[in-house]
Amino acid sequence: MNLRPRRSVLYMPGANARALDKARGLPVDGVILDLEDAVSPSSKGLARQQIVAALTQGGYGHREVIVRVNALSTPWGYEDIHAVAKLGADAILFPKVDTPEQVIAAVTALEAAGAPADLPVWIMAETPRGILNIDAIAGASKRLSTIVMGTSDLAKDLRARHTPDRTAFITSLGLCVLAARAHGLDILDGVYLNIDDEPGLIAACEQGCDMGFDGKTLIHPKQIAAANVVFTPDAEALEQAQAVLAAWATAQAADSGVCVVNGRLIEHLHVVEAQRLVALADAIAAHGV
Structure with a gap:
């Protein structure tokens, strides 16, 4: 059995060249080089150039390197895909996926851009419609390997509050874990927003582990240690x-x-x-x- 650890997967904004470089030395299982939410519209071009440079340089070692592109419905999505499809990323992450047809469109765009046949697709589960369609989405393509929860966007759309027990998200989290396991996919929990609240982070990691998640997405390097500990078999x-x-x-x-x-x-x-x-x-x- 050949498993790839995904205990800790850290978002790194593509517009921050220093962060892209720093990721090469962090004790993290994966890094998401982000062209989407972490990048302002005025910085999209710069972020794309810097991620292309980072992928070309390499040096991330055992760390899985995923690029989150902008949605195909935005002015930047197709250009993102053409820029990164052939540069050796371990996966391409597509945001705000609502339907299986969007997965198929993403795969079609990757293939048109010359992506390797074995390049996996990851998708964000972060909208009400996407959650309701998650079973069909999870089975839409053999390229799809991983679901990533986007609880911040989901909270906005649900008009829900972030609470320690995550009551507002339990149904969505559970449905996505079910879909992932039904289709043989990995699944990562959403981010914890308070970077100075380590007890809260640990509790959220433990809850995610108890629910069946493979790991947690992170927004700051100081969160890595907690995720690694909780999602490592003791x-x-x-x-x-x-x-x-x-x-x-x-x-x-x-x-x-x-x-x-x-x-x-x-x-x-x-x-x-x-x-x-x-x-x-x-x-x-x-x-x-």
């Missing part, structure tokens, strides 16, 4: 997973379909999750962060 979970795998191997050798570990009945479904946890821990260890 020693107890790994010990349990390894015990499950060992007991299962013994059961299989005895031609048995069940076994007991620490008083708990273990079936094949528990083995699959144990294998995933061990593979994730191995991938994280290989990155050294």
